[in-house]
Amino acid sequence: xxxxxxxxxxxxxxxxxxxxxxxxxxxxxxxxxxxxxxxxxxxxxxxxxxxxxxxxxxxxxxxxxxxxxxxxxxxxxxxxxxxxxxxxxxxxxxxxxxxxxxxxxxxxxxxxxxxxx
Amino acid sequence: xxxxxxxxxxxxxxxxxxxxxxxxxxxxxxxxxxxxxxxxxxxxxxxxxxxxxxxxxxxxxxxxxxxxxxxxxxxxxxxxxxxxxxxxxxxxxxxxxxxxxxxxxxxxxxxxxxxxxxxxxxxxxxxxxxxxxxxxxxxxxxxxxxxxxxxxxxxxxxxxxxxxxxxxxxxxxxxxxxxxxxxxxxxxxxxxxxxxxxxxxxxxxxxxxxxxxxxxxxxxxxxxxxxxxxxxxxxxxxxxxxxxxxxxxxxxxxxxxxxxxxxxxxxxxxxxxxxxxxxxxxxxxxxxxxxxxxxxxxxxxxxxxxxxxxxxxxxxxxxxxxxxxxxxxxxxxxxxxxxxxxxxxxxxxxxxxxxxxxxxxxxxxxxxxxxxxxxxxxxxxxxxxxxxxxxxxxxxxxxxxxxxxxxxxxxxxxxxxxxxxxxxxxxxxxxxxxxxxxxxxxxxxxxxxxxxxxxxxxxxxxxxxxxxxxxxxxxxxxxxxxxxxxxxxxxxxxxxxxxxxxxxxxxxxxxxxxxxxxxxxxxxxxxxxxxxxxxxxxxxxxxxxxxxxxxxx
Numbered sequence: 001x002x003x004x005x006x007x008x009x010x011x012x013x014x015x016x017x018x019x020x021x022x023x024x025x026x027x028x029x030x031x032x033x034x035x036x037x038x039x040x041x042x043x044x045x046x047x048x049x050x051x052x053x054x055x056x057x058x059x060x061x062x063x064x065x066x067x068x069x070x071x072x073x074x075x076x077x078x079x080x081x082x083x084x085x086x087x088x089x090x091x092x093x094x095x096x097x098x099x100x101x102x103x104x105x106x107x108x109x110x111x112x113x114x115x116x117x
Numbered sequence: 118x119x120x121x122x123x124x125x126x127x128x129x130x131x132x133x134x135x136x137x138x139x140x141x142x143x144x145x146x147x148x149x150x151x152x153x154x155x156x157x158x159x160x161x162x163x164x165x166x167x168x169x170x171x172x173x174x175x176x177x178x179x180x181x182x183x184x185x186x187x188x189x190x191x192x193x194x195x196x197x198x199x200x201x202x203x204x205x206x207x208x209x210x211x212x213x214x215x216x217x218x219x220x221x222x223x224x225x226x227x228x229x230x231x232x233x234x235x236x237x238x239x240x241x242x243x244x245x246x247x248x249x250x251x252x253x254x255x256x257x258x259x260x261x262x263x264x265x266x267x268x269x270x271x272x273x274x275x276x277x278x279x280x281x282x283x284x285x286x287x288x289x290x291x292x293x294x295x296x297x298x299x300x301x302x303x304x305x306x307x308x309x310x311x312x313x314x315x316x317x318x319x320x321x322x323x324x325x326x327x328x329x330x331x332x333x334x335x336x337x338x339x340x341x342x343x344x345x346x347x348x349x350x351x352x353x354x355x356x357x358x359x360x361x362x363x364x365x366x367x368x369x370x371x372x373x374x375x376x377x378x379x380x381x382x383x384x385x386x387x388x389x390x391x392x393x394x395x396x397x398x399x400x401x402x403x404x405x406x407x408x409x410x411x412x413x414x415x416x417x418x419x420x421x422x423x424x425x426x427x428x429x430x431x432x433x434x435x436x437x438x439x440x441x442x443x444x445x446x447x448x449x450x451x452x453x454x455x456x457x458x459x460x461x462x463x464x465x466x467x468x469x470x471x472x473x474x475x476x477x478x479x480x481x482x483x484x485x486x487x488x489x490x491x492x493x494x495x496x497x498x499x500x501x502x503x504x505x506x507x508x509x510x511x512x513x514x515x516x517x518x519x520x521x522x523x524x525x526x527x528x529x530x531x532x533x534x535x536x537x538x539x540x541x542x543x544x545x546x547x548x549x550x551x552x553x554x555x556x557x558x559x560x561x562x563x564x565x566x567x568x569x570x571x572x573x574x575x576x577x578x579x580x581x582x583x584x585x586x587x588x589x590x591x592x593x594x595x596x597x598x599x600x601x602x603x604x605x606x607x608x609x610x611x612x613x614x615x616x617x618x619x620x621x622x623x624x625x626x627x628x629x630x631x632x633x634x635x636x637x638x639x640x641x642x643x644x645x646x647x648x649x650x651x652x653x654x655x656x657x658x659x660x661x662x663x664x665x666x667x668x669x670x
Contacts, residue, residue, distance in 0.1 A: 021297075021301070026293070029297060030297075033297060033300045033301065036300075036301065036304045037300065037303070037304050037307075039304070040304040040305075040307040040308055040311075041307070043307075043308060043311055044307055044308075044310070044311040047311035047312065047314055047315035048314070048315075049315070075314075075320075076311070076314065079263050079310075079311075079314075082263075082267060083266075083307055086267070086270050086303070087300075087303075089274070090270075090274075090296070090300050090303070091300075093274075093277060093296065094293070094296050094297065094300065097281060097289060097292055097293045097296060098293060100281070100289045101289050101290060101293055104285070104286040104289055105286055105289075105290070113290055
């Protein structure tokens with residue numbers, strides 16, 4: 001059940017992101033990029049498996065002796081954390097750039113940008 | 118309990134692996150704090166460039182080329198053994214790529230100390246330069262798929278700023294599309310990495326190769342790997358600028374400062390090529406997946422249980438497209454950097470085609486020879502195209518323009534500049550005894566040995582287009598009547614000096630080609646020798662760790 005919900009969420013995020021990415025407004029394009037990178041993060045998290053983990057699926061835990069608690073795969077969480085930080089930085093940069101585009105071209109409409117070669 | 122996570126002794130060779138990365142990282146931090154002292158900033162940058170070159174030379178000699186060299190060395194970051202920690206690996210292929218980048222990078226750095234482009238962003242130029250070098254170096258050295266993603270991002274972040282650096286309307290617009298495209302590519306990269314982790318349970322490249330070669334022992338179902346490799350290939354093809362992912366190149370290359378464009382063409386493109394070669398041949402070649410593709414171009418039988426035929430087919434198609442689109446596009450451009458940007462798309466096609474043949478053939482000798490050809494061609498492209506983009510910088514800073522309508526008679530104005538550009542153009546065309554001759558000759562030889570008639574025709578067409586646009590560029594800007602802009606130009610001697618040194622390198626590589634060929638051969642052997650790679654990284658069996666925990670779960 002969780003798997004279906006996650007798959008639906010990832011699919012919906014990608015659909016929304018792609019839709020926004022194809023808009024004419026630059027800010028929506030940035031929104032689209034941010035949503036797609038979040039969709040990739042959710043997907044990455046789901047790839048670690050959503051079953052309660054044991055030392056079999058999380059080998060690092062084996063080095064910690066007895067009484068290993070049930071836990072999700074820590075590796076994908078570390079990966080997602082890195083990806084989130086990178087994604088936030090990139091989104092911020094894209095926003096700054098689109099502001100600069102607005103300053104220099106007086107418009108955020110993609111088609112008008114193309115005309116002013 | 119006994120833990121297997123014990124520290125391994127760290128030898129000199131091991132420390133050498135991380136040296137170039139540390140040097141550029143320290144240089145980036147130092148130059149960031151020297152923002153108010155332009156002279157000190159330039160001095161630190163030059164010192165770092167020299168130290169980087171020495172570190173790469175030391176890797177070349179002590180790890181790869183010396184008679185008793187181990188051929189491959191690893192550095193386990195934080196002493197965590199593979200596959201748990203991040204592994205850095207230097208082998209022949211990494212060393213070859215690093216050497217190319219070091220030669221061009223130092224040239225570009227010296228060039229940059231003479232005239233920094235742009236106004237307000239000036240104090241960030243050198244830190245960004247070093248971060249770009251850091252990303253490229255990390256991508257060449259890492260042995261971990263997710264870490265490769267991280268180094269790609271480091272490299273891209275610096276390049277985003279450089280594309281937007283000059284700050285005009287076109288630059289900002291070019292930078293926005295460059296950033297948007299690469300953000301999308303990064304999401305696809307993450308999808309590929311996540312899928313591979315879900316399929317195989319590891320991201321360490323050596324561990325991955327080991328598991329894919331023997332899926333039954335690890336309980337894997339490796340079939341999805343072909344599609345995931347396809348996703349990764351498309352990301353690397355964007356970095357390399359292969360058709361159909363070439364559209365961002367002309368605008369981005371025009372927007373970035375010329376000495377950075379030289380690096381974008383000479384270094385970050387090669388990161389894409391390197392990642393394709395490393396993942397296809399070292400990591401995924403052993404995967405037992407039957408791929409059955411009808412590919413009439415290459416005569417050699419396509420069979421076997423690996424995703425390589427798929428990679429080969431994709432690369433041959435993309436390479437063919439690149440050669441045609443780049444060549445035809447370059448003929449009609451109206452400025453020097455426009456010609457070189459399209460030419461860069463075409464030349465990377467010449468690198469992709471032999472790699473594609475290497476992936477489709479089943480003959481091990483031909484496969485190694487094809488990779489050698491691709492590497493030699495890549496070396497020539499880095500030297501010649503790097504020189505040409507730097508020459509655009511010289512012309513632009515001297516005359517204020519690089520459009521053919523405003524240029525003419527440059528040959529009489531500065532013979533050394535003209536001679537350097539002439540040598541690089543001849544190297545692009547492939548005239549002996551320059552480095553370009555051997556690159557082109559080897560690529561044709563590979564196509565002939567594979568008995569791939571259509572590929573030979575394609576390469577011939579590409580070569581004719583190269584002659585056409587090189588001649589046109591030369592006639593329009595270096596011959597003819599002197600324009601006012603050229604007459605009023607003051608040409609910087611140090612910049613021309615850098616060009617002369619690079620031109621001399623092209624000639625020296627061509628005349629003393631044997632050691633270069635041997636180095637490329639070592640690199641190709643390293644790319645194909647999965648066993649040596651796995652042995653050097655030595656990923657531990659995960660089941661061993663389970664055993665040591667007592668198995669009470």
